[in-house]
Every structure is written in structure tokens, then in C-alpha cells.
Amino acid sequence: MSRMPAPLPPSLPSPFLVSELTDAGAPAGRLRRADLARLERGVYACRDTEVHDPWTALGLPAPPHHRAPGHLRALLRAHPAAVLSHETAAHLHGIPFPAGHGQAAHDRSTWVHLTFPAGSPRTRRPEVVAHRCQLPEAQVTHVHGLRVTTLERTWVDLCSLGHPWLLDALVAAGDHCVKRPWTGFGRAPALASVDSLRSTVESLRKYKGKGAALQALEHVRVGADSAPETEMRLALIDAGLGEPSLQHPIDPTDPWSPEADAAYEDIKTALQYDGWHHRSREQQARDASRDRYCQERG
Template sequence: MDRVFIGSQAVSTGQLTEHELRRWYRPIYRDVYVLKSLDASLRDRTLGAWLWSKKRAVIAGAAAAALHGSRWVDADEPIELIAPSARRHDGLVVRNETLADAEVTTVAGLPVTTPVRTAFDLGRHRAFDEALVRLDALKWATFYSIDEVTKLVQLHPAVRGVRQLKAILPLVDGGAASPKETWLRMLLIGAGFPAPTTQIPVMDGWRLLGVLDMGWEDIKVAVEYDGDHHRTDRRQYAKDQRRIRRLQQLGWIVIRVIAEDTPDDIIGRVQAAIRRRSSPRSTVA
């Protein structure tokens, strides 16, 4: 049997009996089954949603973003479909929306909205902060064109959520390697700092010393978000400490942010670093 399959079809073709279907398999959507012992992945559920639609729907939203390579999409994320018949089902969001042929592509054998159309939908249908995280992650994965998304906005100026999308697009940055980096960048911008450059490469002679999460290269102030791996992976921690020391020797001020830091603390530390660099006594290597 396939990993995900239509139950009635398996019975009608003699692959399974009704008893075997009920005994060994469980439905994830109406008439779409997986093994009871299987922990269905996001990909399984996406395929199952398409089978549930009788192969008529187009995968959209976060599930489409995941198929395009976006990270940070949970396995239990509701699967979004664009289909003529917007039937309700637990775990699915079905929208009856218009799609042009150029807004649909194929990934892993499934019809999926293109990265541009996926961005257009995510920016309209998700809450502002989540939408920005999703668009950053999709930009990291696909390098979709903001200009192309803007063209879709111009083609559909009256659709739901387009005002929010227009506000989000100027903030999208493909240099955010995680949702926390998006949050940190927006915290800095919201505090009145100039928009930081993301993914700043730093050379040590001919060698790449590292890539900084974000910062202001002209004054050599960087801000980095430290994930849990810095606490759990001793080898990585030691490597990072050596890198930070060398960055400091090259004239960088590196502000490291952890989950326990408060926004006020982060903002205060950044303000102090920029003030230090703005001082007449300050020198940058």
C-alpha cells in the first residue's frame, strides 16, 4: 500500500478488505488513510488533503511554502487548499479563489501555488507578525520576487487582506534564518533603529570568519540571536566563542541575544553600542 491512500479505492480494487482497512489503518481525512502506527508528516497530510479533494485542489499557504523549501512549518499545520468547492473539514482550510495558470506549479507531483502566489496568499490570510515570518522564510528558501508579488497586488487590489500585504512587503527580508531573527529585526526597527543589514559576511584576510545575523556594517555593530544549540552543543559553543573574540579584535561589537532577554534589555544594549560607536573617541578597526 502507498503511505497515504484513498480507502474506498483500496477496497474496491482488492488491495485491502474492509476489515483490514479498519484494523490496520486510520483516516486523516474523510476516506484518506495511513497506517495506525504512522506519525503522519506534513507531507503526508498535504498529499492526503489533495487526495481528499479528489485531486482537484491546488496546495496553498504554509503547506505550499513547505513544499517550496520553507522551514518552520509544523507537522500539524492546517493544510490550505484552493478549490472550487470550499467544503469544510477538520485540519483543512479550503478557499474558493481564482488562480491564473501562471500562479500554479508542480512540486513532488502535486499542484502547488508558485512562490509568488504563495507569498501573496500568506501575506493576506495570516496575522501580521506570522505573515512576516512566513514571507521571510519563503524568501530565504526561494528568493521569490517582491516586485512580482506587488504586481499581483495591482492585479487584485480589492481582495481580502491586500492592505495588510502591502504593509508587510517592504519589511520582508530573505536574510532571516529563523522566526526569532525576524522577530529580532522587527524589534530593532520598531525601536527606531535603521533597518539592519542581514547575513553580513566578515572576512579575516582571505578567509570567511563568519556570517553575522544582522547589524550595521559601517559602524561594525552586529546583533545575533543565539538558539538552544549554543547551550546544548559544547563544540559549537566553543567555536562561537573563538569567532566572537576574533570579531572583537577586528573591531566589531557583537550583541548576543538569548530567549531570556527582554526587549528593553536588547534595545538598551544596542543603543549603548551605537552610542559608543557614535562617540568622537570611538574608532573602528
């Protein structure tokens, strides 16, 4: 009969690094017991940890890299000088990804992106993309307890990646950065502005994606609540219909007037993009009330 494995030190985080286990006084041989699972080189976790989706609890979809928040924290503890960046930071900031992102076999876009200080030694980890540059402290923040690039710097980094981050995807990502989210009681302040995105771009002298970023900025607008709304606007412009106004009040004289996602005021035409959340009965009732309000005003 095999002996029960010795309990892990109570101070040990989960997942944990091998160095954290040994620093807590446990022998390295403890890693060979069946109650532990190796997540990747130097990172372990308990097998009997309750299985759930930690990203749902944070209000985020599952990321392309398939690592849990605790796993990312362990990677950052293993590399104290590193910062989560590019697409990994974009997911944490809630930036919408291009359609079909990460679906190709052996797609590096499903890897974790870490940015290290310029001149750092090379780091080799499975499914980790290592970038090296000198990040100003003002371009580093924390999201959900994880060290990441700021919203503006993350968008600028996306502009350097190329396919599938092409013009429309970069505009949708930029629209997300500058939007004023609807809270149910009005619009919250935007987390970024077109000017703050532009100043971040211009602060970088040698930058691979500068041309793409400046081109995308010409099309970024405040008022798109989702990537499909951005795509709708760009499609209207591409069709030669001109640029609609966004989040347009149906009756500007009424402080309680509902808004149109996009509108051409000169021809009294309102356009709405009804995403998945419009399937609920409550939302459909609000949509019907909004439509009647529009029709009563021509």
C-alpha cells in the first residue's frame, strides 16, 4: 500500500512553481506524487482542484491560449520582469478578436505573449511568444491582478502583428478602446480616447506597426458598442452611403430618447445591430418599444 502524499505547504499558491515548492521546505521528489499535475516546465497544480471556468467569473470568454488566470500568474512569478502583452493583454482588456482567430492548426496566435525588457536573456517556453522592448512604466498596468500592458499600448502592439489583425479588426479594436460602455443607467466614461491612442503611437520611434496604427486611427470612432457595429459602419461607408452618426438620439429634444446604433439624420433612417443578447424576451420588448418610438417620429 502506497503512503498518502505529504500535504502541500498551506502558503503554496495554485498553480505553483517548483522553486516555490522547494522554498516552502518540501522536497523536489514531492512533484512525482500522483496528486500533482505538470502544467508546463516548472509549473504544477493539484489534480483535485475544483474544475470550473475561471474566465466566466471574470466576465471574459475563454482565451485562445487556454491557460487559466492562476497559470498566467505563475508565469509572471517565474518571470518577474515580464508583462503580459499583445493578444494576451487584449483578451484581458476585453478587446474583440478577429473572426476565426486562432482556428488554424499550429497557430502561434493561440500562444501567450510576454514582453521582457530590452536586452533580457532569451526565454524558451512552449507556446509562449517572447517580445523584447523597453516598456515605459506608464504603459504597464494590472487587470484582474495580472501585470499587463495598458489598453492603449495593447492596441498599438496589436497593430504590429499583421494577419489576422488587418484594418477592419484594428478599427474594431480601437472602437472598443474609446467606447463609452452602457451601464443600464447611462454611458460610463471611456477608458481611452483617440488622442491617447495616437499619442502612444507617436511616442514610439521605431515601431513595425506604426503605419497600420495611423491608418486605423483615421477610422476609429466613439459610439460603436461592439465589433459587429463597427463592421456595419465600415460596410456602409465602403458601399458609398457615407458615414452614419453613432448612438444617435432619435429625438434630440427628449432627454429619455432611445438611441440608434447608427443613423442618417438627413434621410431619417436609423439602423440597429441586434446581437445575441437581443434574444431575451425582456430585450425584445425594449426593442419593440424603441421601434415604435422611431416610427411615431417618422
